[in-house]
Amino acid sequence: MEKLIDELMGRIFIELEASGRHVHLTKDAAQMLFGHSLTQKRPLSQPGQFACNERVTLIGTKGKIENVAVLGPEREECQVEVSMTDCVTLGIKAPVRPSGDTKNTAQIILEANGKQLSLPSGAIVAQRHIHMTPHDAQLRKLKDGDTVKLRTLTARPVTFEDVTVRVSPKYQTYAHLDYDEANACGFQKGDLALIVQ
Amino acid sequence: MEKLIDELMGRIFIELEASGRHVHLTKDAAQMLFGHSLTQKRPLSQPGQFACNERVTLIGTKGKIENVAVLGPEREECQVEVSMTDCVTLGIKAPVRPSGDTKNTAQIILEANGKQLSLPSGAIVAQRHIHMTPHDAQLRKLKDGDTVKLRTLTARPVTFEDVTVRVSPKYQTYAHLDYDEANACGFQKGDLALIVQ
Numbered sequence: 001m002e003k004l005i006d007e008l009m010g011r012i013f014i015e016l017e018a019s020g021r022h023v024h025l026t027k028d029a030a031q032m033l034f035g036h037s038l039t040q041k042r043p044l045s046q047p048g049q050f051a052c053n054e055r056v057t058l059i060g061t062k063g064k065i066e067n068v069a070v071l072g073p074e075r076e077e078c079q080v081e082v083s084m085t086d087c088v089t090l091g092i093k094a095p096v097r098p099s100g101d102t103k104n105t106a107q108i109i110l111e112a113n114g115k116q117l118s119l120p121s122g123a124i125v126a127q128r129h130i131h132m133t134p135h136d137a138q139l140r141k142l143k144d145g146d147t148v149k150l151r152t153l154t155a156r157p158v159t160f161e162d163v164t165v166r167v168s169p170k171y172q173t174y175a176h177l178d179y180d181e182a183n184a185c186g187f188q189k190g191d192l193a194l195i196v197q
Numbered sequence: 198m199e200k201l202i203d204e205l206m207g208r209i210f211i212e213l214e215a216s217g218r219h220v221h222l223t224k225d226a227a228q229m230l231f232g233h234s235l236t237q238k239r240p241l242s243q244p245g246q247f248a249c250n251e252r253v254t255l256i257g258t259k260g261k262i263e264n265v266a267v268l269g270p271e272r273e274e275c276q277v278e279v280s281m282t283d284c285v286t287l288g289i290k291a292p293v294r295p296s297g298d299t300k301n302t303a304q305i306i307l308e309a310n311g312k313q314l315s316l317p318s319g320a321i322v323a324q325r326h327i328h329m330t331p332h333d334a335q336l337r338k339l340k341d342g343d344t345v346k347l348r349t350l351t352a353r354p355v356t357f358e359d360v361t362v363r364v365s366p367k368y369q370t371y372a373h374l375d376y377d378e379a380n381a382c383g384f385q386k387g388d389l390a391l392i393v394q
Contacts, residue, residue, distance in 0.1 A: 084380035085282055096353060096383065128353075149356075156293060156325075158381070159346075159356035183281035184355070184381035186293065 013192040014130060014175045016152060017045060018182035021086050022069040023056055023110065024079040030054070030070075033112040038072040045174050046131055048073065058082070059109035059116075062091020080108050080123040083178045087125065097124040098164055126178055129164040130195075131171040140195060143167060150175055152193045155186030159196060210389040211327060211372045213349060214242060215379035218283050219266040220253055220307065221276040227251070227267075230309040235269040242371050243328060245270065255279070256306035256313075259288020277305050277320040280375045284322065294321040295361055323375055326361040327392075328368040337392060340364060347372055349390045352383030356393060 030038050033056065040050040052070040058080065065086060079102050080094075087094050087106075094106040106123035109116055130150070137143060144167040151159045160181065175193050177185070227235050230253065237247040249267040255277065262283060276299050277291075284291050284303075291303040303320035306313055327347070334340060341364040348356045357378065372390050374382070 084383070085376065157358040159358070160381075161354040161356070179282065180377050180380035183377035184357075186281070 009192075013153070013194060014150070014173060016154070016182075016187055016191045016193050017174050017176055018179055018187055019081065019126065019176050020069060020179060021058070021065065021080075021082045022071050023058075023081075024071055024075045024077075026076065026078055027074045029078050029110070029117055030074055032117055033110065033115050035113075038070060038074055040072060044071070045172055047170055047172060054112065057111040058086075058090060059111055060087075060090025060092040063089045064111075065089060077102055078110075078117075078119055078122050080110070080119070081126045081178075082123060083180045084125055085180055092123055094123040094125050096127050098127045098129065098166075099124075126176070127164055128160055128162070128175070128177055128181060129166055130173070130175045132165055132167050132173045133171055134167055134169055136173040137165065137167040142195075149196045150193045151196045152185040152187065152191065154191045154193075155188070156184070158185040160185075206389075210350070210391060211347070211370060213351070213379075213384055213388045213390050214371050214373055215376055215384055216278065216323065216373050217266060217376060218255070218262065218277075218279045219268050220255075220278075221268055221272045221274075223273065223275055224271045226275050226307070226314055227271055229314055230307065230312050232310075235267060235271055237269060241268070242369055244367055244369060251309065254308040255283075255287060256308055257284075257287025257289040260286045261308075262286060274299055275307075275314075275316055275319050277307070277316065278323045278375075279320060280377045281322055282377055289320055291320040291322050293324050295324045295326065295363075296321075323373070324361050325357055325359070325372070325374055325378060326363055327370070327372045329362055329364050329370045330368055331364055331366055333370040334362065334364040339392075345392045347390050348393045349382040349384070349388065351388045351390075352385070353381065355382040357382075 038052045041053045043050050050072045054070045058065045092106040102122045105121050108123040109118045142165050146165040150163045235249045238250045240247050247269045251267045255262045289303040299319045302318050305320040306315045339362050343362040347360045
């Protein structure tokens with residue numbers, strides 16, 4: 001019965017998650033900053049993804065943010081995901097982009113263990129998005145790359161437009177907001193959302 | 198012609214403003230912290246309201262935020278308006294409230310010139326709201342205290358629910374968001390919004 005309710009809930013609602021600022025590194029960048037590959041601290045909701053024991057400091061033209069999460073596994077490109085609030089703190093102008101689309105994005109410096117790595121490009125504000133399994137996408141007649149409106153069932157309800165749908169058999173279905181968005185809607189862990197229109 | 202366009206635009210669109218964290222003080226609190234009444238630095242969009250030359254530090258259980266704006270004129274009650282992001286920094290739990298409704302809200306300490314003023318209550322996250330002239334309210338068939346949905350015409354469009362309408366002949370028509378909300382919709386100065394539904 002509980003499984004049936006879960007299944008029905010999943011067909012209607014999408015669970016929200018707030019993504020804090022974080023960094024993806026290449027194998028070379030991890031070696032350069034830490035002297036070894038990334039090591040797993042705990043798994044994330046997306047299968048195979050994990051939070052690392054390693055942390056970095058972000059340095060912009062105006063300020064820095066310490067103790068920033070690194071997410072594994074290592075990727076083909078370094079990418080730094082921050083909120084617009086973080087951009088003001090750092091003094092950088094990161095554009096809103098889907099993950100992976102880092103061409104001509106903001107410059108930023110990473111620091112760890114006294115070593116600095118200057119990225120000429122790679123800092124973005126992550127476009128809000130929904131990770132979706134092919135099964136859940138099919139139920140909703142959605143395909144990878146579609147854009148939907150998402151109404152949050154939160155303390156301060158908000159409908160976010162321009163939410164990108166990303167479909168992969170590697171995903172679990174979750175909607176990802178950054179902390180500006182999460183705070184704007186009064187998000188608390190476990191809150192749900194509805195695709196509208 | 199320009200005036201006519203302004204008038205027509207005003208009937209359809211509402212200009213957005215982002216309110217940074219700020220403090221309202223009583224006459225006694227201003228005396229206690231600064232040794233004198235508040236002094237005007239520049240006027241705000243709402244007639245009679247102004248940003249002060251005076252600044253304070255906010256102190257919570259976990260952190261502090263320096264150089265916070267004080268807005269005049271003095272009020273009957275002290276009130277501190279912060280964002281949810283600020284609440285995390287400060288380590289306080291300020292509830293979402295309309296301005297003026299400070300009963301049983303969060304405790305916070307104000308500091309200026311080495312003097313501290315401890316407020317047992319008074320820190321809120323300001324409920325998003327629209328200041329509206331009686332004329333503009335009548336055009337939209339709205340009255341003081343109504344709640345509307347507001348769709349932002351911004352870089353990252355968002356529809357905010359639970360936006361309180363406040364009507365007074367003392368107001369100019371502007372919608373006020375906090376910085377979490379402003380960043381969540383990619384607000385830039387001059388951006389407009391529409392009341393929907």
